[in-house]
Amino acid sequence: MNTANTSNATPRDYLANSLIRTQRETIAQCAEHMHRAITHHNIIYTGLTALRLAMIEIPDCPRLISAWFHVLYTDRAQRSKRTGTRYLKLPESLRSQPNITYLHGETVITCTHPLVTWAVLAPFLTQTEVIVLADAMLRAACRAVGSNGTELTKERLSDFLSNVGDFPGIDKCRAALAFLTTPTDSTMECRTLLAFLRHGLPYPIVHWQTRITNPEALVTSDLAYPDQLVVVEYDGDAHRQDKRQYRWDERKRQALRAQGHTVIVAFADDVLTERGRLALARKVAQALGMELPGKPLPPYRALMEDDRRTHDRNRQRRCRARRRGGSGATGTTQA
Template identity: 35%
Template sequence: MQERCNQANQEREKPLIYSHITALALLGAELPKQTRLSTNALHVAVRNNNARYQQQGIKRLRWSNGAGLDQPYIVGDVQCVPPAVAWAQMAQYLTLSELVVLADSLTRRDKRMKLCERNDFVILLAESGLFWGKQKCKKALRLMKEDTDSSQETRTRLVLRQHGLPDMEVNHAVYDDAGDHIWLLDMAFPDQKVCIEYQGDQHRTDKHQYRQDNIKQRHLRDMGWAVICATAKDLSSAEAKLDLARSVAKALHMRLPPKLTGVCRYLLEEII
């Protein structure tokens, strides 16, 4: 991506400020899974429609808000908007769920993958003017969790919220009886001792990971935890999502609400 952007800059007198998906790629972020924005062209932020680019392969996207354009990030020899700004720019092209997934991915627990903090989003929304999707960003901010480990874990958490289940902790720490070993739970309701563990393909194909998962689950159950494992199949259809939510609700000794309100309703609507 840096090479493509450098090449595009050589054909212009003034360097471009890259934005949206191009900025995310330059920053090394995990790219959105589903978006209405084409990924073939290089995305460039401009303040108004008069800033026209006739250059082939460049997609000019109006960003009248201007946040991030005066003090862009420098990646190699290329300029791009900061991570929080790229996230806000994507609100127009992502569902609410995927906007939350993107926010979580930018604030990973792994310091090598962490590009910003939740407070960066808070400051951006507080200090910037109006832009398309700002209200959606505010809703996403209520749903995001800092220091998560994977986008599929986030999608699992949002599916449960979508069906009316209460908020849950992420990476909740549990110590064994001796107090010398710690288990991090993907998603947990600590008071009820119920946890949800997302298992990707590597949990099945990697023998070491498979054994570690079994040991972890055995110890958790010995300590009285109800462990519910979720996979990609549980997120593959409306019926599968509902079945997963019912299993978690049963472990919590509660029923799914017949009528959704607040953030649960927002997730269900999935307005772009």
């Protein structure tokens, strides 16, 4: 993996090494899983399992995370009851797409191509996480995906959606394309960016480079608004695990501040909760000298869909609760 400067080397290596370890473990686990299979059809892995095999970071997916093995099926007869296995249906429009294979000794492990995996997972993900997954897929474009040597680009994602037929979640996938400019360095950085857009901030520059004088170096910042001299950096586990990296990050930020930049550091708590995302967006808006709009700019209005779905679910829950309460009250009166 290319690392143009010291400031980026550790986080990227940390992530890549973690994905390599996960891939190796998943290949071995899938081989064992296949040997224990009692079905007579070929097993094709998909969902989060396929992402781990392809060394792609997994999105936040509470509906599927409890099962480690996600297996494709096209008809109900292929769904056997197995511990730790979730069966996901392959839409008719995606059945002609090629798969990816891996070898574990003499065992051939087959999984869906990342584009198909993206489509299969879309109905289970929020709009935000569909974008996060697409960003992670583009981040994997710097290396071959799978033994087939497939590379992923935004153009390939767009062509895929244009050439396949309809499938559940295709609207989410299409909406994601507007957010795919320069891939971020991690899922958490992507979520940080989307938090800004969700609350109406303009699209920042990703991987902004500038030269600092003390120490003399060309440095890269995660997100930036250069005209307003505002820099935002996400601090994940990699920054805390390597003391040399931590010291370099601090020197870089001190130098940027000395040169007149406002440097805002975001942590997991600022990104993983709605309250944290709102507070972070307000902090950035204040640094930019603007009022926080609260709603996305027109190109990014798709981010409102998650709020609408949450609102609808909460309204349905309240309606069901009222009906249950009314039924109970009637029964008590009759008694």
